[in-house]
Every structure is written in structure tokens, then in C-alpha cells.
Amino acid sequence: MGNAHGDNLFPLMSAAVLTVSDRCSAGTAVDTAGPAAAALLRQSGAQVVWTGLVPDEAAVIAERLVDLCRDGIDLVLTVGGTGFGPRDVTPEATRGVLEREAPGLAEAMRLGSSASTRRAFLSRAVVGVRGCTLIVNLPGSEGAARENLQAILDLLPHAVAMLRGAAHSHLDSPRPAPTGSGEQRG
């Protein structure tokens, strides 16, 4: 899908979309949420370099996430398994592989989506970093996945730029960074 808006929020950003669903991975249901999230990313200019499906098994989810992070992908979206169902374990699997959590992005997803539906607060999604990869949990329904992603889409380019080691991590990056970076510490 091309970029209908002509803007490119994510220059050269690589992304993967991992759908987590017993039924979709068994072929008894069709995944529409994963493709919807991938389409949103492509519209923003990101390169979706991988998509895949796994069942709601914590060990399988974690292994796949570790592999994707090892490949150096900038952004991995998981789709599904964030609710209260007995098999919903995506947040636990994700937290197990995260090195640094980013709770503000999870808060922003729920808060933003709650404008559409109060049930947004039932998402147990977590967001965080492993290596140089940002991992974001999205809910498993197409509408909720789309709304949650849209709620933070504008913030992802800066997060990814910081992950790549952009000169500073200040929140108000419009201010000029101090000179003198690049020092070595023993």
C-alpha cells in the first residue's frame, strides 16, 4: 500500500507485525487486525519487512520476539492476546523479553482509544525495548488494533530515532542540543 498522504513519518524504519491468535494460527479464523496494523504502518512510510502468526503460547511468542529483535528490526507490533481470556498471555510473554519498559506509550494507547470505547482500559498491553527494537502490544480485534496504534503513531518516529542513538534523549527535541557530544567514558 502506498502512502496516500505523501508524508513519510518513518524514514527507513523497519517493522514487523506478529499476530498472536490460536484460531488464526490454526487456520480457523482469518486475521484482519494484523494486516490492518501493517497497512497503517506502510501508510506512514515504514517498511514492513515481516509479518507472521503464532498461537497464544507464551514461550512461542517470546522466542519469536527475541528472533525479531536479534534481526535489528526497529519496531515490532504484536496483535492479539492482550485481554483477560484464559489464553491471553501476550503481555506476559513480552514483558519477559523486554529490557526496558515504556509505560507511557501503553498509557497513551489506552487513553487515546478510550475516546472511542471505555473497553480500551481492558487492554493489558505493554510497550518497551529489547536491544534496539521497540515492541508494542496491540489488541486482537481489527478496530481496537487500529485505534491503539493510531493513538501513538505520531510518537514512534522519535522513539525509534532515540533508540538508534540520536544525539540526545531530551523530550523537547526542538531545542538545540548542547555541543560537545561524542565524549568517551572509560
Added chain:
Amino acid sequence: MGNAHGDNLFPLMSAAVLTVSDRCSAGTAVDTAGPAAAALLRQSGAQVVWTGLVPDEAAVIAERLVDLCRDGIDLVLTVGGTGFGPRDVTPEATRGVLEREAPGLAEAMRLGSSASTRRAFLSRAVVGVRGCTLIVNLPGSEGAARENLQAILDLLPHAVAMLRGAAHSHLDSPRPAPTGSGEQRG
């Protein structure tokens, strides 16, 4: 207490209310917050099958929570011990027995209550799941307990339905669920 409104938000939902307070359990103060929370649940149609009192001791709180979850109660509310006092350890005791956290419900409680008082942000409450039981921490004052519970009361029936293994965990449940559920995975 009957259901004054004639609506039943929680059909057949069982609930317990565990008040956590040194003074109330020692009999030197009267617990009004626990009964207020129980009354709100009954008004919504839930069956409050157990209420009790424990002191602010993490091990005692945790043991009681484990027992209540083992009994298969749908919803356990704790009341008290969510603040900054030296003996306020309910969130720590709760987190220790949770298998899956639900941070969005804790966020929704604080956000909703903050409309009444900014001090709502001082609640350290956690929410989450152990087994098939949803555990929710409420603050220990009657007013705050009521406001925090009211802030998420509408969301609890769907959370409990999902915990029981309702067909799907999608956030926008009005949409028809895909057919073909019930597959077995080896």
C-alpha cells in the same frame, strides 16, 4: 441490599471484599469503606459471598487472596493499604500473587477518581488476575473506595466474562465473533 435500579450488571458474578487495616482488624476503628464497596457491588447485581478483615501484613493479605482465588470467586476487592504509609503494602502483597496484571484498570480508577480529587493519583493500587479471579485494590477511605470502584464498575462484567473463557477477547465485542472456535491444539 437489593438492586434499587432494577439492572443487573453482574449476572451470577460472585465477589469477595477483603478490608486491609490494622486498626479495623484490631477493633479500634470501624470499617465503613469495605461495606460501601460491597453495597455498590450488590446494587450492580453481584453476589457478595464473603467479606473479611486482615491487618496490614503482606503475608496475611497474600494468603487470604490465594485462598479466595482458589475458591473460584470471580472478583475480589481489597480495601485499604494502597497509600504511602509505612504499613501500606496491599499493592505489593497483591502483585506477589497476581499471574497477569491489568494496568489499564488501575489507570482508569485513578483517572476517573481524579475528577473528584487530585489525590486519586496517590493510590498505588494494582489490578490483575490470578487463576480465574480478578483482584482489584481500592483505597481505604470510604469516599475514595467508592469513587475508585465506580470508575471501573462498568468494565468489570466484560472482564469477568472473558476470564470465564468467553469466545473471544476482542475489545469491541459488539462485532460478531468469527466462527470456527473450539479447535484443539496439540
Added chain:
Amino acid sequence: MGNAHGDNLFPLMSAAVLTVSDRCSAGTAVDTAGPAAAALLRQSGAQVVWTGLVPDEAAVIAERLVDLCRDGIDLVLTVGGTGFGPRDVTPEATRGVLEREAPGLAEAMRLGSSASTRRAFLSRAVVGVRGCTLIVNLPGSEGAARENLQAILDLLPHAVAMLRGAAHSHLDSPRPAPTGSGEQRG
């Protein structure tokens, strides 16, 4: 700096400000965010009894936090290292020494600051308690540090009073506390 407003939000409250920055601690950049946070505290009547600088090293940050808490300081602000940069580890170092988390204050900082800039949600700040000390992570830019602190400044006096063992931890403290406190439990 004196108290220009004549009000004293923090009677007798002691505070420390720990700036976390490779560049500032190496002398290749000037710390303006730490002094800005300290100035805000002094304007509110707090006694800033210590300020210091450490590099973005988790072990060094943690050691300094432990020392400050051992000294019985009421409030420790860290400034910097809350973003997504490869060296941003202040939240992880802080969480490692916290005994009790206070997620509501972190949520309130991000929510309050987001009125100025959406990038407030990129702060990975945590807040919590070790011993009788409240530790608050602030972002490393002067503007963001100031906005985040201002977003919770009104809540800190009550949090510190509770930490000191004020009679009760109720969220709506204007209500009279029940009589009969001071009982001993065996």
C-alpha cells in the same frame, strides 16, 4: 532561591536532586534541568540539602539512590535518563532500589505534561518509595523536567506526610480520622 509566593508547601521537607547524564558528569555539557528542578522545590519551601551528578550507569545511579535514602532524605528527584537512548537506564536503576512503586504519580506526570507536548508519553519515568524516601524520575531536558515536576508538585507534601507515618493513609484526608489509633499489634 527564596519563596517568591510566600507559601510553603513543604514544611521541613528535605530534598535531593541527582542529575543523571554522561555529558554533564563529564563536563562536556552544562546541567540546566537539575538546577531548574531544585529551584522549583525551593520555591515551594523544600530544603534542597544535596545536589549531584552521575553518569548514565545503572550501578552508579542505584548506589547513589541507596545512599540518599539511607540518609533519610524525604524526596529524591533524579533528572535525566528516562528516554529511549541506548544509555537511558534511570528507570531501571530506580526500580531496582524501590521497595514500593507509586505508578499513579508517574501517570500524573505524563498526563499533566502531555498538555504541553505529546512527547511527554515517551518518558519512561517511575516513582516510588525506598525506606521513608520518595524517589521521582524526571526527564533530562530543562523544560520537560520542570513540567513533569509541576504536574505533581501539589501531591508531594501529602505523600511525604504519609511516608512519615501520619495517622492514616486515606485519600480524602479532610475527613476526620477515626479515633483509637496507636494500638499495638503483637
